[in-house]
Amino acid sequence: MGKMMKVQASDGSGSFSGYLALPASGKGPGVVIGQEIFGINANMREVADLYAEEGYVALVPDLFWRLEPGVDLGYTEADFARAIDLFQRLDIDKAVEDIDASFKALRELPEVEASGLGYVGFCMGGKLAYLTATRTDVACAVGYYGMGIEHLLDEAERIKGHLVLHFAEQDGYCDANARALISQRLGARPNVEIYTYPEVDHAFARHGGMHYNKPAALMAHQRSIAALRQAIGPHYNLSALWEKHIEFEFAVRDVPATMATMVAEPYVNHIPTMTGGVGYRELSRFYQNHFVHANPPDMKLVPISRTVGATQIVDEFVMCFTHTSEIDWMLPNVAPTGKYVEIPMLGVIKFRGDKLCHEHIYWDQASVLVQIGLLDPTGLPVAGVETARKLLDEQLPSNTLMGKWADSAER
Known part of the structure; x- marks a missing residue:
């Protein structure tokens, strides 16, 4: 359904690839999909295709390109170890810059309608959803089971657009204490929605994954699309x-x-x-x-x-x-x-x-x-x-x- 495209880095260091999926109409609002730690693999391409079916021009940028371009991992024990290593070595600040560069690339596409853009990230991309909300002009950022957001709350006042965060009750990467800190700092903000899904674990929205939970995934997806629709469209009768x-x-x-x-x-x-x-x-x-x-x-x-x-x-x-x-x-x-x-x-x-x-x-x-x-x-x-x-x-x-x-x- 999609194709690969090139995105120019904003710091002049080169270009990186991204998977682009278009809606059936050929046009729509633009959304960047933030990858998990496994790169632009089949699951992330499937997510982009899903958002294209929802009416969005969806782009999954390669956020590991500065370390190793073209990472496409599965979910074996060896793949997981390699993914963790890449995640630990990732320059988070540069990753946010690359997300912002992806926004610029979307704006330049003739298929992208409306001025506002959205972001939806998972796992590592879920953490980056928060930073995208604080450091870019994204209209709506959605993060699924992001890790480490509780250590970045000093940036909360810089959130300009809408932010939606989905958490898993049994997620050891973002436990109850971390979620409490996040809720205390962000929960009262009118432009922030925080949801915790009971009895589910990290990656509950990864279709076919060991922790996939269909009811929670469906509810979270509905909330994500509702927030994006309100912020950037598309609007259907x-x-x-x-x-x-x-x-x-x-x-x-x-x-x-x-x-x-x-x-x-x-x-x-x-x-x-x-x-x-x-x-x-x-x-x-x-x-x-x-x-x-x-x-x-x-x-x-x-x-x-x-x-x-x-x-x-x-x-x-x-x-x-x-x-x-x-x-x-x-x-x-x-x-x-x-x-x-x-x-x-x-x-x-x-x-x-x-x-x-x-x-x-x-x-x-x-x-x-x-x-x-x-x-x-x-x-x-x-x-x-x-x-x-x-x-x-x-x-x-x-x-x-x-x-x-x-x-x-x-x-």
């Missing part, structure tokens, strides 16, 4: 993008058009029935054969509320339909009953750049089964169409399933 996707799904019923609104490898997960698809091939198959063309003709969505964030939408709605066809994704293996159904639903729709990345769709399956006659609600704490009706009219009776509700009337 997520609501309009979602509406177009829904139109292709339910009105036009066009599978290729639906898939065109999504990233190259999206997924959909209907939580109650575990139906959907992961990856373009499987999701396209699912849409074509089990969703888009299989829904009853009268199926409609009644919007209730919508919350739009920096990277995702949470949609609350009522789905209405008559069960005149087999609905594989909601009622697999159940023959049409002809029953009318109304159910509250909730969708969490994640975007990557201007494309849908995934959908998590939730509903009360028990309510569906009650309404089509497959579940007798007698004696069970479940309800049928009443769940949808009460969502639309909060004045309808509450607590009708609670046998003890009447007992508390006089208490």
Whole structure:
């Protein structure tokens, strides 16, 4: 997805290489990605590609070039020892200068839009995120599990842009005492966000790594993108993008058009029935054969509320339909009953750049089964169409399933 480019050092000592990844649109705000101690390896290139997919022109500069150009290490014991040696010999001040030179190189690229630039660094690059915030004019700097920041807090007053720091609770390289010092000095600043992720270790965001923790990595990434979006863009109308996707799904019923609104490898997960698809091939198959063309003709969505964030939408709605066809994704293996159904639903729709990345769709399956006659609600704490009706009219009776509700009337 990316290519190598040359960056001129600001001190006149030569040039160094960097991995450049461009968004699908070919242009966007510029972001420097600060490497771990393993150089511009496959993981760092993957991170740059991810940020390009988010809409950024992402550049990973070779920060070890003054010691040894072109470092590309794996994660073996020998690689780790070599990486530690390089890190210990790195001139941190020169590394920040090289990051600033990378900003200059980005500004000169015709693909880079907007004047403000961002920085996202990991491990060694996470420490450099703090120094980038204090020593350059970066609009937003994000650091993941940076080491040694607690020894550099005398520079805190020089932070001009936005700074986001992600820490791991079990990180021995930045323990609780170090995090406390950082929080005491930086936590009250309006332009600083500090997050600690419980029960995770250093490098929790390194995909495929031994300490990778998907929930923490996803939450941290969402916070990082939100901060970057606010500071430098790009700004997308997520609501309009979602509406177009829904139109292709339910009105036009066009599978290729639906898939065109999504990233190259999206997924959909209907939580109650575990139906959907992961990856373009499987999701396209699912849409074509089990969703888009299989829904009853009268199926409609009644919007209730919508919350739009920096990277995702949470949609609350009522789905209405008559069960005149087999609905594989909601009622697999159940023959049409002809029953009318109304159910509250909730969708969490994640975007990557201007494309849908995934959908998590939730509903009360028990309510569906009650309404089509497959579940007798007698004696069970479940309800049928009443769940949808009460969502639309909060004045309808509450607590009708609670046998003890009447007992508390006089208490």
